[in-house]
Amino acid sequence: MSSIRLIVSDLDGTLLSEDNRLSDSVIDAVRRFRASGGLFTIATGRFGPSAQPIVDSLDIDIPYILCNGCVIADRHKIWETAQLPLGEIAPFLLGADQAGVTVLLFGEDGIRTLRATPETEYFVKREGLPCIPLDSGDETWPDRPVQKVVLIGEMNRIKPLWDRHRSGFASEYAAVQSEDHFFEIMPARQSKGEALKKLMVHLGVAPSEVMNIGNQLNDLDMIEQAGIGVAVANSHDELIRQASYVCRNSYGDGVVEAMERFAAIGSGSMGGGNHDH
Template sequence: MSNKRLAGYMLVTDMDGTLLNSSKQISDENRSAIERFVAQGGLFTLATGRIASSVKRFADTLPLGAPAIIYNGAIIHDFTTGKPVWQRTLNKAEVKSALKRVMERFPELGVEVYSGEEPYFLRENSMTDHHRRMEHFTRPLTQNIEELTEPWFKVLTAWEPARLDEVQAYVFEHESQLTWVRSDDKYLEILPDGATKGHALEHLMELVGIEKSKCIAMGDHLNDLEMIKRAGIGIAVANAHETLLEASNRTCCHHNEHALADVIGWLEREAAEAKS
């Protein structure tokens, strides 16, 4: 398609709960719409809490035109080179101290430390077991936190949603020196300072030379909030957390109803009207 009416636009989407359906697949409708968007000159990329190896199997099948935001904003990763182009890391001493207190108070809380190619499991529960199976993580339970000498990019804590609500209330009051982000009903994460998806998006816009007004970001949960707020057009899927729905500029259909196709169709109509 020679018509480049979407040149200058960048569309950045969350994966789980936004791009992917409940079966963790990209629908044919979404895939076709993304290809149309790129054919018309748009840049497409991803913004996710997932690690590089977990994103790669999707990235390899998509026409990414810009590096992707991974680790919930701690890293901007170029999948064409396989290397990060920007990253932030945790203050390990500060995080270790807080984790010790939180793990003592909530002895059944699952804890994963993201460092290197896969997360290290400091404590397991049914939620981390499910996460391990879903992502095919192979590292055994880590007995000693001091063994984790590589940089830490994030820490994920996992539990049943109602119990994690208790953890969230506690850490927001007693461990507020750290950046805590609820990325899912069952996941609460510690991120580096200045490493939300929103901070990373601002850096990515500068990196690829996209105007804020032409940057569209899509998401569904609280880890997408800063990205939705800092994009030129922040879009929440119909299944999004209430806070996101309130903060967004627009809403679109449910992630099981081809949300990307919905948004790209809207962009195409807007561009056609502007041209006429």
């Protein structure tokens, strides 16, 4: 009998397919795990409205982690949230914008961007949510607290710019690469791993009873919290090095593979990928 009581999965690049869809095989595997008494939830960089369709499709009935750990919520309310003041980092964000990096500001009332770019068009198409450009004459935007900031662009352009600025900041910030071209800035000491610690206490689940699944560097401290830390096949090299299990399959097929191997749900009729070990 499996000792895994809780499975926590990242969304983009992990639970979702390459075209950001939730496959029938994933839905079926989650259903089988929950039918056996297991708990399933997500930990994602997305904010509430963007994650809601997946939460509804999987009928997740326990709290989940949003904005890379800045928010813990369920389908009815926000349990905990951390706000990111923009004032001190506004000059950095303006410099990034001038360097051709797309800047997205995530607030409870939606997503704002410093300017519309091809990257914002891609993001809108992927997430199905609008990114509203700030009014060019609006000088008050740094006064609005947000949940996180996402920069979209080349890491060899973003990271050096961030390193140059952050030494002059009086406040602390958490920063992590969440996708190949996504760099996220959050309030200090916020991460998926820190949020997961709180979630495990709330659910009364020990780390040894948890399997975490991810694909990017923002999943690293999360998979380190678990009894089984899983990297799907399409994961960042560093996550693969740190994972206790690396899937043969990518994206959602990798999640199903890990669930069938460690969560004792058996092979479903809709399961995808090669599960011969």
